[in-house]
Amino acid sequence: MIKIKGLSKKYHDNVVLDDVSLDIKEGDVIGIIGPSGTGKSTLLRCIDQLELPEKGSIDLGDKEIDLSKKNKKEINALRQHTGMVFQKFNLFEKKTALENVMEGLVVVKKLPKEDAKKIALQELSKVGMTSWANHYPKHLSGGQQQRVAIARALAMKPQLLLLDEPTSALDPELVGEVLDVIKDIAGKGYTMLLVSHEMSFVKNVSNRVIFLDKGHIVEDGTPAEVFEHPKNQRTKDFFAKMNLMNQPDYII
Template sequence: MSFVEIRGLSKKFGQNVVLNDINLDIRKGDVVAIIGPSGTGKSTLLRALNLLEKPEKGEVSIEGNVYDLTTKSAKKKLELRKSTEMVFQQFNLFKNKTALENVMEGLLIVKRMKKEEARKRAINQLEKVGMGDRLNHYPRHLSGGQQQRVAIARALAMEPKMLLMDEPTSALDPELVSEVLLTVKKVAQEGNTILLVTHEMNFVKKVANRVIFLENGKVVADGTPKEIFENPSNDRLKEFLVKIHMLEGLEYTI
């Protein structure tokens, strides 16, 4: 049995099928990058696994615990959300709380930890992402990259079984991207199971051990970075890689 098993995940917006019967098996410690053109369901897949979007059908098993993704049970929803944590494009920090308070919030409210224990864990995670000297800073006093690192610390402090990262660098100025990518790389190297949506292909090649290419809501290619980027077997994947300059192809003139 795989660490995470996704079965029959399907989602529509009106008549538009965004996810079409997705089935995936993920091993513990895998760093799985999801790539593909815009509008093909990458972010929706992550949001459905965290129940931020309700699919028409589908289930996920995490470490043997099976969750119906269409459930109406508040208890089951909470159980699943305790197993997964989301890092968003926009950092979603509480503006009136410091970096430390932002990380402590979930520990106090969701995990019901004692304040001193929550504080120690929050400080530890903030130090891990290089934010130990910004504990008492409010989001308005932090750069975008710093805010995203606080958001990553917040997610890790909850000790999720799977970390969902939805284009964590897309809202950042170019010069701030590298600091967040280095943080994600460190998180990956610590053995966390990560499902990552990103357009940073060179980063994917260095950090992910598996790459999934989504097209029209379906998995059309699944392999190692070497297989996907250096020896793509799918014509649509080849076309995509040529367009984003990750594969040599036809020269286009305008």
């Protein structure tokens, strides 16, 4: 069980997250949805300490980490157990796909380069990128770059995989290949928090969905409960505007 406790974040006077708490069971795939600007991406970034909240902590494994304090030792300890996939890939432009996947294994986990290379090749294979292992990001499509980014995150063997709108920066014709990869890894028991505007995909791939609005979790349930029978009026209004209630599932 992973516990996010009392997470609060604001920018100047704008409260983005307001005392958010979340219990995450092993193997949960939790879709995080809601209107833009309600703290979805900020939640993931605070969990991984890419941004510091005003307060909040995470229980991960046998350790509680205060997310509001920038402690290099604790940040490194946290990132031994988390993996992050960003909207815009965040690959190192001067490193090959293989070197990008190896980076965290060598720098964070302190593995010998040969061991890191072996693991990196295995993870690239899982996302269908073995043939592009020695290519630089500028020679890869957006979908290919995002698959490398997913391999990089998986290589760390994370207890918690954080995916921040992984298809939002892709051309429409490339979205499907990345969703296919995410669906595949979701079926392998990874614990995941997935922020996405691909609503039908979230409904199909998640076992739990939370709806964030104005920094609060206003809906939390199974995909069927949240998408088909929402209880909160804000959730109902959101889906009504998007014409999403009772739409068919995402199909690959």
